[in-house]
Amino acid sequence: MDIPEKEFLAPGHRACAGCGATIGVRLALKMLGENTVAVSATGCLEVITTPYPETSWKIPWIHVAFENAGAVASGVERALKAQGKDDVTVVAFAGDGGTADIGLQSLSGAMERGHNLIYICYDNEAYMNTGVQRSGATPYGASTTTSPHGKESFGENKPKKNIPMIMAAHGVPYVATASISYPEDFMKKVQKAKEIEGPAYIHLHQPCTTGWGYDPSKTIELGRLAVETGSWLLYEIEEGEFKITYRPLERKPVNVYLEAQKRFKHLADEEKEKIQNYVDQVCAELKI
């Protein structure tokens, strides 16, 4: 795969060492190119890339609030259309909180109305910007500051909300999941999303060193473990056709993924088994 050398997210931003979000944005922008306008929801990405008077964005960028990236992108897309700038790509980046929770209505509206835009959710599985609080995308068993483990708690007691499938239910032309640890798979999906007319949704899994609790050098490795264990699946739904885009040769036990992170360290065997059973069930259905 030819990966464009040109960078559109400048280094020197305020992200933590080992930040997965900025890796994802950097890769996405390489594929989208300079004729792109980006929209950000409030969150880590917005805060770390635009401390006034500096900016990391080499393309036009706008941020309005936390819960409205879908609506802001809708307005931007229509304004560009009104000006005859149909060749400009509009991409929105929002975290899992800004997507699965507070921004779901705005995203749903944008998808349902059929705007020609790409929405990329960078999913680090909790509210990381405010210091690791659980979101609808926090996985079962994870300890966060608002779903802490304790004498009477094993942490988050709900499974992860399935946003990509909720997006697919909108009937949009393109929905995909991706991981920053599989850059070619992700970038191909971004390319497809760019080429498709109408709304495209990509749910990008990205480890977070501070929120998940692991050494910053292990970000890519953690992302791989999620996929290799079947904890995160890589697929796309193009015009309603579901396709797995990556199948691990041999699925690793979920334990190796869980034990590599502080947020799951407290889990008893019983809970780990539940998680393994759940993953087995999903993977069996999808023949992974």
Next chain:
Amino acid sequence: MSMIKVISANRAIAEAVKMCKPEVVPVFPITPQTTISEYLAQFVADGDLRAEYIMVESEHSSISAAVGASGAGVRTFTATSSQGLALMHEILFVAAGMRTPIVMGNANRALSAPLSIWNDQQDSISERDTGWMQFFAENAQEALDFVIQAYKISEDHEVLLPSMVCVDGFILTHTVEPVDIPSQEDVDKFLPPYEPISYLDPKDPMSLGTFTDPDYYMEARHDMEVAMEGAKDIIRRVNKEFEEVFGRKYDLVEKYKTEDAEIILIAMGSICGTIKTVIDRLREKGEKVGLLKVISYRPFPQEDIYEAVKGARRIAVLDKNISFGIGGVLFNEIKAKMDVDASGFILGLGGREVSPDDIIGIVEKTRNPTTETNQINWIGLKEEE
């Protein structure tokens, strides 16, 4: 050639918007604003308005999409009312802070609870600190004229603050009256195409809506204060330019028989029509009563108000809103900004009828204040049984 048509204020607003040619119009229905959205949809459907009409899923998204569109460099319009305006609250601050010259129609309606679809002005008054300009129309003609002027004022590079054109729900939004609709040619002569300063352009990339630390935030807010104060002169200039093209004269305030008045009532919106009728009747009996109509609530024309009322013996301030524990907001702002002897009156909340007799009663209470009536008086309140 202009044309007289018998229409509602909502229709007047839609007609004005059509002639101002916004390129993106995100809207969401809410009583009593809805017909504005409907007229605009029909204009677009008929090809009379070349705009991207976005039927969003909430008012929060209509204002968010408007900020996005304005950020991308086009003229925008949206409209709302009451609960919808309250839902926009957060983004109203952002729209002003990002200096997007959005124009919005607001059909003034009471806020829940209890749920009421009828008129008062609590909704927009409660957004007074968001950085939006607010212009209150007395009738459908003013609604139309204020929308056209609002674009020119908001888009002035010295101002760059969004505008709200406020019309009393049902009283104006659903009542028809003759309105002089200007020609497109005259509107084009008056209102130049929108020229954004900074916007989303891949040829000249900029970051809009960034994060600031304590080193920068205060200056940004101060700039807004300077722009809001400076807007008064811009409004006066735009009022003059408007008069030159359309022949109708406006100012930040309207003085009605105030010059020799001993008692002056201060009010905003459609109630001013009722007050004028009452004043005419009282004048026939030799009573020196006048009205000071506040058109521009933000920016707040304290100098103009003071200049008009300073010769009066007593002032009555009529508020269709209440800040609990302190009274009407306009009353309190006037008391805070100028040394006048005034009584405050709360009336018309949730659509409670205000009759000419009520206005006469207000004049009487103002003329002969008692300790009780000197502060906050509720007009038209039912006696407890």
